[in-house]
Amino acid sequence: MFESLAKETEKFQELFKKIMKYHIDWVPEPPTAKARVKQVREWIEEFVASKTENTRGE
C-alpha cells in the first residue's frame, strides 16, 4: 500500500500527507468545501514557491 507515495520527493509527500490529514482527520468540525480548496491552494502555492526558491538558490 502507498507504493505510489514513494515515487515523489519527500517534501512532496509531506505536502500530500498534510492535505490528506487535513481532509481525513479534521476535529471537531469538517471544514467547508470553500475553506478546503483555499487551504489546499495555499499549501500548494507555498510548496511551489519554496521549490522555486530552492532552485534559484542552487
Place this chain on the structure above:
Amino acid sequence: MVIQQIALSNIYTFHKTQTLTLPTTKESSLVLVLARNSAGKTSLIRALRFLFYGMDSEKEAERCVNREAVRQAKKGEFITATVAAGFYVGARKYSLKRTVRVQKTDAPPPKFFETKVELVSHGKSRDVRQVDPDIVLGQMQEILPKSLFDFFFFKGEELAHRLLEIPDANISAGLAEVLCRGKWKSAIESLASAARSFSREAADVKGQSDQYQVLSERRDDLIKQEDKCKVRLRTLEEQEVAQRKQYEKLDDEYISASKSSGAHLREKRATKKQEATTLNRFIDAQYAQRKESLGRSAGIYFLEGAFEPAQKALALMNKKGLLPPEVSQPLVDRLLSEGKCICGTDLVADQKARARIEAFQKDSIEAALSHDLYVLLSRASNAFPRKRKEAIAAIVAGAGRIDSEQERLAQVEAEIKAIEDQYDEKAEDQVKAIKLRRDQARKELEQTLSDKANTAGQLRIIQSDLQQVTRELNGIDHVPESARGLRECEQVATVLRAQAEQCELELQNSFRKFLQEHTAQLYSEVVVDGSEAYIDPETLLPTIRWAGVRGYKAGGGQQQTLVLAYIAALSQLRKHINSEMRKHFYLNEVSEQCFVMDSIFGAMEPVYQARVCAAIPGKMKQLLILVAPQQWEGAVAAGLLRHVDKAYVFHLHTNKIDDDEAVTVSVGKKKVRLATIEKEKIETHTVIETVEL
C-alpha cells in the same frame, strides 16, 4: 468503544434505573441477556442509539419515556428519562449521559420539555466536560460514526435482510464511512478544484504569457545568434592575423627571392653592361683624345726639330721595353738614324710613315704615361713651352680621367661577374611559386576581411534586435512569472489529485481483500456446505456464492453466519484501516468495539447455531448477545453457556403475557424467571436482573 456500564432510567421499557455492567479487561468477553419478546432487547439498542446521537424529533423523545414512569407520575409532574454509559476509547475513558424531560399531561403522550447531554472525557490530570449537543455529536461521530451503529448494535434478521437482500442506503453510507470514502472524495475534489482554479487564473494571463513566450524564445534565439556571431568574429580576427602574417612572410620571401631571380639579375647586369659600355666609350674617347695629343706632341717634337729629346725619349722607351719590338725597333732605328724623314711634309705625305708614326704613337701611349717620359717630355718642351704645356696638360688630364674610368670599369666588370655568379635558373621558378602563394594568401586575407566586415554588420543588427526584444520583455516580465507559477501549481495539484486517487484505490483494494479474507475465513469455520462468502468489489457488500455463482439462496444459518462473519471482519477492518491511515495521516485511534447482537439465532438451523456458538466467542473484545427464550434452548444454550462471562435477564412486568412464550428459562441448572404477571394495573416494563452463573 468498549462499554463498561450502561444505565437505563425510565427509558423505553426500562422502569427506574436499570444497570448493565460489562467486563472490560478480558481479551474477549461474552455477556448474555435473556429476554422475552417486548422485554426490551431492541429497546436496549434504541436506547444506545439515543445516547450516542440523540433524537431526531421531539415526538420521538416524548415516546421514549417509560410509560410506567409516566403512569406513576402526577399530572404536571416532570419525568426524566436517562441513558448513561461509561466506555473506553483506547485508554481514554468517557462518560456520556443523555436525558429527556417530559411533563405529564391529561392524556398521553407527555409533553416534551427538554433534552440534555453531557460528555465527560476523563483525562489523567483533569476531566473535560462537554454539554453542547453539536460538539458532543461531532465527538461521538468521531468515536463511532452514526452510520456504523447498525453494524455493531444490530438485530440479526434485520441486518441480514438489509445486507444481503435489499442493501439499503444506510448500509452503503456506513461502508463509505468505514472506508472514509467521503473524506477521500472531498480531498480529491478539493485538489481538483484547486487545479481548476489555478488553471483558470493561468488562462487569464495566457495571452501575455504567450507573447512573453514568443519574445523570450526570440531573445534566446538572438542571444544564441549573438554568441555565434561573436565567436565567428573572433575566429575571423585570429584568422586575419594569421593570414596577414602569412602574406607578409610570403611577400618578404617573394621580394627576397625575386632579388636573386634571373630576370632581376639580367636587368641588373644589363644596367651594369650599359654602364661598362659607357665607360668603355668614354675611355676610348679619352684614348683617342690622348692619341691625338700624343701624336700632336710627338709631331711637335719632330716638327719643332727637337730630335734629341725625341730620340732620347724613344731610346728610353725602348730601353724600358715600352716599345713593341716588332713594330717599334725599326721605327726607333729609323727615327734615330733618319729622324728627318718623318718630319714635315714628308711625314704627312708618306702614308706608310704616317701609319708607322701613328702605330708608334699608339704604342707609346703607355710609355707616355710614365714619369720618365713625362720628365723627358717636360725637358723637351722647354723649347716650345706653350704647345708643350698644352700637350702635357691634355695628356695628364686624359691620363687621370682614364685612370679613374678604368678603375670604375674594372669595378663594374667585377660587379657583372658577381651578378653572373649569383644567377640561378631555378630561382625564377621558385619566385613564381612564391608569388602564386603570396597572391593566394592575399586573396584569402581579402576574403577574411570581407567576411569579418559582414559578420560585424550582422552582429550589429542582432545586438540592435536584442536590445529591442529585451526592452519589450522587461515590460511584461512579471506576468509570465505568475503564469508559470500558476501552471506549476496546477500541475502539482493535478499530481496530488492523481496520487490521492491512486492511494484511495489502493486502500479500497486492500480493504476489500481484507474483508474478503476475514469474512470468508469466519464463514468457512461455520458453514461447510460448499458455499463461500464473497465480497462484491464494487459495493463491498457480502454475498454467498456457491460454485462461483452469486445470489445463492442460502438458509438462515448461512445468512446469519455471513452477517456475523462480515460484521466481525468489518470491526477488524476498521482497526486495520486506522492502523494503515494512522501511519500516514495521524487519525484518531479507533479502539476495540463492543457488539450488541440481537436475534441472531432466530432463523438459524440448529447445526449452524452450534457452530456459530463455537466460532463467534473469542472473536470480539466485547459481545453482548440478546437471546429470546425460544432460541435459547438446545444448541445455543449448550454451545454458548460455557463462554458466557456474565448473564442478565430482562425481567418483564406485565398484566398479560403471550402464552406461547416461556416464563422461565434454564441457564445451566438454574431456572430463571423472565416475566411476572402483575395483578395491579400497570404499564408493561422491564427490570434488569443479574443471573448468577
